[in-house]
Amino acid sequence: MKTKGIITSIIVVLVAVINFTVGTGCANIIPPEGGPRDSLPPRLIKAEPGDSALNFKGDKVTLIFDEFIEVQNIAENLIFSPTPSVNPYVDYKLKTVTVKLKDTLVPNTTYTINFGNSIKDFTEGNPFKNFTYTFSTGNYIDSLELSGKVVLAENGKLDTTMIVMLHTNSDDSVVVKQKPLYISKLDGNGNFRFKNLPPKTFYLFALKDESNTRRYTSEKSLFAFADSAVVVQTSTEPVTLYAYVAKGEPEQQANKNSSNRATSSTDKRLKYQTSAAVGQQDILSDFFITFSFPLKTFDSTKLTLFTDSTFTPVTDYNFSKDTTGTKINLTHKWKENTFYRLILDKDFAEDTLGNKLTKADTISFNTKKLSDYGSLKLKLRNLDLEKNPVLQIVSNDRIVKWIPMKSIDLAIDLFVPGEYELRILYDKNNNGVWDPGDFFGKHLQPEIVVPIERKISIKAAWKNEFEIVL
Secondary structure, three states: OHHHHHHHHHHHHHHHHHHHHHHHHHHHHOOOOOOOOOOOOOOEEEEEOOOOEOOOOOOEEEEEEOOOEEEOOHHHHOEEEOOOOOOOEEEEEOOEEEEEOOOOOOOOOEEEEEOOOOEEEOOOOOEOOOOEEEEEOOOOOOOEEEEEEEEEOOOOOOOOOOEEEEEOOOOOOHHHHOOOOEEEEOOOOOEEEEEEEOOOEEEEEEEOOOOOOOOOOOOOOEEEEOOOOEEOOOOOOOEEEEEEEOOOOHHHHHHHHHHHHHOOOOOOEOOEEEOOOOOEEOOOOOEEEEEOOOEEEEOHHHEEEEEOOOOEEOOOEEEEEOOOOOEEEEEEOOOOOOEEEEEEOOOOEEEOOOOEOOOOEEEEEEEOOHHHOEEEEEEEEOOOHHHOEEEEEEEOOEEEEEEEOOOOEEEEEEEOOEEEEEEEEEOOOOOOOOOOOEHHHHOEOOOOEEEEEEEEEEOOOOEEEEEEEO
16 A cells, blocks of 8 residues: 555656646747737837927937837828928838938928828838828917818719829919929828918919829829919818819820730731620610721721621611721611621721731621610709709710700610719800810819719619609
8 A cells, every 4th residue: 555655646746747847848839829910000109309399490300109110101101391392311210210301491380290101010010190290490380271172073083192282372383393382192082181281372282193293294194273372261161172184195095006016916817896795786876896906997898787687788877987096886777686797808907017807707796675775764853954964874984875954854765774873064165075174274173073972773674763862
């Protein structure tokens, strides 16, 4: 019995030793399970001089945070207002950000340094969003504000990549020749807000600053301007700017064509697609052929349209080529539920690469039936007919119907089924098209398109009726 007790004691001691060894060993070999991911941004714990400092005389600002940080994309994010001639230099190390001022500061002026989303914690990259530091070279901090939003005039939508600018010079050329005094970026809803402004008169603009010059350098870029000077005071009304492109962008098409030429292969066959790709043609639209490259030559007499299986020729149709040379339209009053053939002679066209058909080709298709369409009736309550309203019916950002409204009621017998958005263009000059603004010539604002919140759904073989209150 004594021997048995001794053995039991030895076993207990060994188990204790093993547990201790395993326990301490595990601490070295297996890392502890991680806790929740750090989702908090860095926190400012000290600033030298302090935020909202008065009578600032130095040339450096030091910001100390509660964790290791890094600064990314400072050139795209930093907004120093009022705008200096020479941008400050921003450096960082461990938990500290240093801003070295390179320009002479103006007396009795409130300055703000908006870092955007450039300051992030080192471990997880959580940004300190729109962190702003303020100081004044005088004995007070300016506290006035100006807010508003920017809307795309042509469709009523938003472009949140634009910047909004304040100038104090009333000369039109200031947006071309000078940097603005104050800058604000748009938020996700197209809103802007200037803070810490002095009580002054400003001239308000917005532009798409793709080259980061903060100047209006191209009439092919988005631009907006306020109708009149804005006097910033204790209660300044919000301002809405309507952005437009003064001229189109034909160089994009040219670049596209150039790219096509560069990627062309040795296959010399003429390549095209048609509007009847699935063998059906919409009776409300033109039949069209689109080509991979612009056409150098096109002979409409070498295309012939036939109907039914007896090859009965059709005579009342016309061809037209668009300005890019990549699309041919065939205009005809289509019969519903009818079989058509379009015969293409092998020499009917040649593109800019010298591609042609190797032999005659035939395109066959059927037109849709009347039952494939629905009817549409709209009543637009509170529509201001004195403003020459034009109803735009939109699908996938493409205007499919453009209808000048002479009354609040609209009836269309045949309409392609689908989901549609509605917009109202107020056609000020009643010329039937949307017109951009003209800042340098006439100080003329663009015509405005207002989206209607309610969408409509057109069903086939159905009387689709909607009453919309504007």
